[in-house]
Amino acid sequence: MSLALSAHLPDRDVQLDLEVADGETVALLGPNGAGKSTLLAVAAGLLRPHDGRVTLGARTLTHVEAGRTRTWVPPHARQVALLAQDPLLFPHLSVRQNIAFGPRARGASQLSAGAEADRWLDRIGLADLGERRPSAISGGQAQRVAVARALATEPRLLLLDEPMAALDVDVTPALRHLLREVLSEQTVVIATHDVLDALLLADRVVVLDGGRVVEQGPTREVLSRPRSAFAARIAGLNIVAGTWSDEDGGIRAATGVVVHGLPHDDGGGADRVLPTAGTPMIAAFRPTAVSVFPARATGSPRNSWPVTVTTLEPHGDLVRVRAGNLSADITPQAVADLALAPGDSVWLSVKATEVDLYPA
């Protein structure tokens, strides 16, 4: 079922708008406090907006105007399943009974609800553990059971709130694999911090920040050409926003910094068309393309900016040097040669050919 949601919650300074097509999986990305959980709670009927509407297919689930409720379907009658970080299984029921609970509540006979639970146990690879209590299985297994229990209710919309967050990293691949398999025919909204969830599970990502949608699009497009600071961070790219300047042959940021690069053009080739002056654009480049120098770099067409080092942190085999919003990944040897430390004044340098420029 397609979802359309619009919600204004002035007490949280939140205005959220989201549309999800039938069968689509959308990942909600954003920093803490961006509004991801609020959006899921509004969709699930756990939170009433001051103004807003939630429709699933042709059915209105929530309709509130200036605090006055016009339509309100309670959570249990929405055919919406919400799966939280904590699997919240019924502790006094067996794993199998937990899964059979939804079909039973919908009026299925004990026999057919049990058969449905057995199919799910098989599908999640836990056929041997059906008679155990939730306290006698692992956290990763419990989360699989929670997925099965949610889907056994045949929801028209599935909401996942950071489903991997409480799990050990070694069990997340198995759960992600299961989700990828079972989510394909569902309409799903998944709130996550994790770029892998977005890449492996979602058709589209919606980036929230400060209670608003700041960016959205197909997952690959957003991660390869991010426009918001958060999407750039999870895509592992530096971005600088500015406007095209003919005279600089690059973009000029509000801070006065000029970034030279290759303007994106769809055709490619010799007759590339330069952007019009003043066009808002983003410059993106990888931290591994950035070098750190004690003085201004010269030589091949380069960008070179004076910065102050804020932090140094390990990043794989390299060291990530952060300077404000910009990062450079350099070798530990280079850090030692430069005797780098936070507070140092250095120059960051990146070749223009390493910088991708595209419309903001």
Ligand SMILES: Nc1ncnc2c1ncn2[C@@H]1O[C@H](COP(=O)(O)OP(=O)(O)OP(=O)(O)O)[C@@H](O)[C@H]1O
């Ligand atoms: N129970 C609450 N009462 C009042 N304000 C709240 C409540 N929960 C969240 N907020 C506020 O609503 C805004 C959105 O928060 P929300 O929890 O939806 O963000 P989030 O993206 O889910 O963050 P996180 O990743 O930390 O869970 C924030 O400004 C937050 O402080």
